[in-house]
Amino acid sequence: MPLFQSFFTLNKNRIMALNAKIPEGPLKDKWQNYLAKTRIVNPANRKKLDVIVVGGGLSGGGAAASLAELGYNVKVFFFQDSARRSHSVAAQGGVNAAKNYKNDGDNVYRMFYDTIKGGDFRSREANVYRMAEVSANLIDHMVAQGVPFGREYGGYLSNRSFGGVLVSRTFYARGQTGQQLLLATYQAMMKQIKVGKLTQYNRHEILDIVIVDGKARGIIARNLDTGEIKRHAAHALVFGTGGFGKIFYLSTLAMNSNGSANWRAHKKGAYFANPSWTQIHPTALPQSGEHQSKLTLMSESLRNDGRIWVPKNKDEKRAPGDIPDEDRDYYLERRYPAFGNLVPRDVASRAAKERMDAGHGVGPLKNAVYLDFKTAIEKLGEDTIKERYGNLFTMYEKITAINAYKEPMKISPAAHFSMGGLWVDYELQTTIPGLFAVGEANFADHGANRLGANSLLQASVDGNFILPNTISNYLADDIRTGPVSTETPEFEEAEKEVKEQVTKLLAIKGTMPVDQIHRRLGKIMFKEVAMSRNEKGMIWAIEEIKKLRKEFWENAAVPGNENGPNSELEKAGRLADYLEIAELMTVDALDRKESCGAHFREDYQTADGEAMRDDENYMYSSAWEWQNEENWKLHKEPLEFTEVTPTVRSYK
Numbered sequence: 068m069p070l071f072q073s074f075f076t077l078n079k080n081r082i083m084a085l086n087a088k089i090p091e092g093p094l095k096d097k098w099q100n101y102l103a104k105t106r107i108v109n110p111a112n113r114k115k116l117d118v119i120v121v122g123g124g125l126s127g128g129g130a131a132a133s134l135a136e137l138g139y140n141v142k143v144f145f146f147q148d149s150a151r152r153s154h155s156v157a158a159q160g161g162v163n164a165a166k167n168y169k170n171d172g173d174n175v176y177r178m179f180y181d182t183i184k185g186g187d188f189r190s191r192e193a194n195v196y197r198m199a200e201v202s203a204n205l206i207d208h209m210v211a212q213g214v215p216f217g218r219e220y221g222g223y224l225s226n227r228s229f230g231g232v233l234v235s236r237t238f239y240a241r242g243q244t245g246q247q248l249l250l251a252t253y254q255a256m257m258k259q260i261k262v263g264k265l266t267q268y269n270r271h272e273i274l275d276i277v278i279v280d281g282k283a284r285g286i287i288a289r290n291l292d293t294g295e296i297k298r299h300a301a302h303a304l305v306f307g308t309g310g311f312g313k314i315f316y317l318s319t320l321a322m323n324s325n326g327s328a329n330w331r332a333h334k335k336g337a338y339f340a341n342p343s344w345t346q347i348h349p350t351a352l353p354q355s356g357e358h359q360s361k362l363t364l365m366s367e368s369l370r371n372d373g374r375i376w377v378p379k380n381k382d383e384k385r386a387p388g389d390i391p392d393e394d395r396d397y398y399l400e401r402r403y404p405a406f407g408n409l410v411p412r413d414v415a416s417r418a419a420k421e422r423m424d425a426g427h428g429v430g431p432l433k434n435a436v437y438l439d440f441k442t443a444i445e446k447l448g449e450d451t452i453k454e455r456y457g458n459l460f461t462m463y464e465k466i467t468a469i470n471a472y473k474e475p476m477k478i479s480p481a482a483h484f485s486m487g488g489l490w491v492d493y494e495l496q497t498t499i500p501g502l503f504a505v506g507e508a509n510f511a512d513h514g515a516n517r518l519g520a521n522s523l524l525q526a527s528v529d530g531n532f533i534l535p536n537t538i539s540n541y542l543a544d545d546i547r548t549g550p551v552s553t554e555t556p557e558f559e560e561a562e563k564e565v566k567e568q569v570t571k572l573l574a575i576k577g578t579m580p581v582d583q584i585h586r587r588l589g590k591i592m593f594k595e596v597a598m599s600r601n602e603k604g605m606i607w608a609i610e611e612i613k614k615l616r617k618e619f620w621e622n623a624a625v626p627g628n629e630n631g632p633n634s635e636l637e638k639a640g641r642l643a644d645y646l647e648i649a650e651l652m653t654v655d656a657l658d659r660k661e662s663c664g665a666h667f668r669e670d671y672q673t674a675d676g677e678a679m680r681d682d683e684n685y686m687y688s689s690a691w692e693w694q695n696e697e698n699w700k701l702h703k704e705p706l707e708f709t710e711v712t713p714t715v716r717s718y719k
């Protein structure tokens with residue numbers, strides 16, 4: 068039996084579709100079939116093979132440590148001073164796993180189903196099933212690496228619920244789950260550095276990839292402290308470069324998160340999949356004015372015990388504590404009685420927007436809704452709530468000076484997570500042979516909407532369990548290749564292009580600060596390509612993006628020089644890419660004439676304001692091939708559902 072299903076599939080329009088290389092066999096056996104038959108590299112040969120990993124977060128760090136442990140020679144690059152500052156550190160709420168510790172009916176299939184449904188039937192069944200299948204092992208792996216997960220009094224690992232599910236499968240370490248997972252991953256990396264299998268390059272930014280004879284063979288990196296631009300070669304590259312939600316300027320992501328590595332790879336032939344699918348998280352702190360450059364996330368876990376409401380009266384002047392129940396609209400409980408406050412993020416964000424647009428928003432800018440713990444405190448006591456979310460309440464008080472044990476929090480939707488990313492097949496390989504993408508950088512597992520706590524899971528299992536097994540199938544062909552040289556015309560050319568781009572940015576010598584242009588881009592995107600979209604608005608957005616891009620290249624202020632630290636130069640390089648990514652995101656959103664998950668088209672909704680999918684015409688992942696900065700070719704990966712029947716996603 069062949070390892071993969073037939074190479075090409077013909078879709079409805081009889082267009083040759085992308086080959087996702089999904090293994091043969093029933094869904095539940097695919098990964099085991101793959102593992103049984105895939106080629107592995109002899110341990111003696113692994114030391115002849117070099118791998119470059121870009122990213123020191125959970126996905127990249129996990130991949131780097133695992134590949135080094137297997138015996139490959141690994142270099143890991145990241146732009147922070149320490150991999151411990153990769154954005155995974157910010158994750159608060161938890162990581163999912165189908166362990167059924169609560170005996171509440173959880174299992175691999177249920178987790179798979181919840182994830183497929185949560186993604187509005189726009190993800191690849193085989194990938195999602197695999198993620199659920201390996202989830203239980205991840206918790207054991209992380210416990211073994213020392214992660215102090217929250218425990219019950221008796222010592223068992225504790226769980227809580229996240230949106231979009233009816234079971235408790237979220238493992239957590241207070242409100243610092245990402246930090247604790249990242250520390251464990253970092254220690255695994257340090258062990259490999261100590262034994263000499265892994266070399267880390269901190270404060271390095273990858274500005275291009277190098278392709279030799281059709282294969283990804285290296286990168287061009289800039290040392291952010293010295294400005295030195297250098298070539299690095301390898302037999303394969305792994306990108307764990309994170310998400311690009313910072314394109315909205317105001318987002319829950321770290322200031323330096325960016326889409327540049329993926330974008331440069333895209334321009335060299337890696338298809339970009341579903342770029343417009345961005346998750347807008349419902350529980351961030353509201354924007355308080357024009358001075359802000361970042362929004363703070365309050366973990367989704369708060370929706371376990373917090374109740375969301377707005378005043379029924381638009382002109383309500385009373386303090387929240389003085390508004391009696393009959394004057395409050397618990398709109399999620401009203402609209403979605405089955406899931407209530409635990410509906411998925413896209414649904415919760417849209418519902419908040421609907422209430423705010425209708426004039427019921429709270430706070431000075433009327434851009435927030437209440438998240439109230441009064442009922443939970445009455446029922447469970449303040450101590451229990453403190454135990455569960457203490458650090459989040461402290462953080463809230465530090466930022467807002469409001470004690471949320473006494474008064475409801477004010478929350479608001481904010482750009483958060485990129486479901487779209489580099490298109491990868493089942494082996495996590497992009498359309499450039501030898502370039503793999505893991506974690507948030509790829510598009511693979513979340514469809515049109517990610518369920519809470521599934522991202523730490525995906526990043527961790529991609530890096531620790533999946534990639535180390537699939538990359539060997541590729542590297543097995545390279546055992547006789549010998550070291551890859553950087554002294555080739557391809558490296559020469561890529562380095563030249565990178566240097567020219569740096570020179571071009573510094574030559575603009577304009578007057579408009581890069582941050583200001585970025586803020587303007589964010590406003591366009593949040594207005595027209597975020598929680599709800601319509602054709603007219605998006606056509607306007609494309610024109611505005613083009614104008615802004617022109618203005619950037621004519622008038623951006625990029626001071627200083629290239630010979631040392633220059634944060635404005637870094638920002639300018641990233642914004643130049645964002646100004647192109649933004650256009651593709653809008654093109655993608657315009658192309659998809661249906662509503663699904665986070666992609667809500669006002670022109671495709673039901674009478675009661677719910678998303679209207681079009682399975683007949685849009686049951687595919689879009690994978691865009693770069694032609695030039697204003698043109699892309701659309702490839703389609705048809706989505707076939709053998710185990711589940713796509714239904715109208717209802718949380719009522």
Ligand SMILES: Cc1cc2nc3c(=O)[nH]c(=O)nc-3n(C[C@H](O)[C@H](O)[C@H](O)COP(=O)(O)OP(=O)(O)OC[C@H]3O[C@@H](n4cnc5c(N)ncnc54)[C@H](O)[C@@H]3O)c2cc1C
Nearest residue numbers: 122123124126146155158160161273309506507520522523
């Ligand atoms: C505030 C917040 C809270 C969250 N909470 C949760 C949660 O509770 N549960 C959950 O499941 N998910 C959560 N998420 C999502 C989750 O944290 C991320 O999706 C996940 O950690 C991404 O991991 P990653 O390894 O893919 O990328 P990151 O951790 O973002 O790492 C990216 C790495 O790539 C490097 N890099 C990027 N570009 C370049 C370049 N050009 N050159 C060199 N290096 C580069 C960076 O230096 C970094 O090391 C949260 C996200 C946010 C923003």
